Amino acid sequence: MADEFTPSWEDVAQRYGRKIYNFAYRLTGNPDDAADLVQEVLLRVRKGLSGYRPGSFEGWLWRITRNAFLDGVRRKSRRPETTLPEGDHHALGSSPSPDEVLASVRLSDNVQAALLKLPYAFREAVVLCDVVGLTYDEIADATDIPVGTVRSRIHRGRKMLRGLLTWPV
């Protein structure tokens, strides 16, 4: 990671806001919670940037993101996690055929619903890997667990999803 500089708060928002939003959306299946998390993370980043020392910026950012998320979960005493996701209809482009769109909506709803059924530790590992796109080392850094555990969680998470998803989708 070539993070030799300390980015501004605006840089962080522009560069990572969308990733943070997607991270939270996939963990909660809820756009309001995702928006709340982005606001909270950016607030913490703003406060924390002065104390940030050049190093693994992504590790630092995702630690903040994860902690903000977990704090939010604790604070809110969550609604049941089996809440049906709202779907991703607003994210679809306009070019594919209606059938393709429907299939894609079904698939992503299906995957989202399955994700919400995973125990948190596995859901988090899978989302950080497959949605956010972090390496195992970065996930270990962000979640403060050994990289061997990260590897195990990602695999077991995917294995559980395999059982939860209805194929063919």
Next chain:
Amino acid sequence: MNPLGREELFSAFLDGELTTKEAKFVNEILAGEEEAMEEFHGIQQVRKALRMLPDLEIPGWLLPDGHLGEQLSSYLDGELSAAEQRRVSDHVIGCADCRAELHDLDRARIAVRSLPGVETGQFDQIPVIPRSRRRRAVAVGSIGIAAAVAVILGLAFGGQQQPTISLDDLTTQHIARASAEPGFAVFPAGIEISAP
């Protein structure tokens, strides 16, 4: 190596997280065991489905230059959910631009209500762009708004002589916009409205 430990290598293999030696080991397993191959394909399929999840657009107002825009009008109209309302309040408290916008918008609404000789029923005649189309329609919409302004001023000033009123002043523009499009609060830069 125990079976689960061995299996874990499949995910790490797909993620490019193995050493050359480990990757070679996985290749050997997959070449020799049909059952392992099936397991591997299953994991591969799940991984693909996860990575195909759409990359959702972040709501613009969450970004630094993404101010509240039309949310401000909905806020004034009490149309937002509790969560949205709280976020708008938080943003407005911290953002001078949106505070000023909210203030202008509020003044404009009051001013419209106090225009002489205009009955509220007449506003029903002014076409309103449906909410979902509004963002894209902003640039085109300004022409319609100018027309709507002329209509409103015409009604307000008797309709006989053409009003020669400059609409450069922000409040007047807001009157026009807030009247023509009740949910409209964004004022895009570079668009100037002036009556003929």
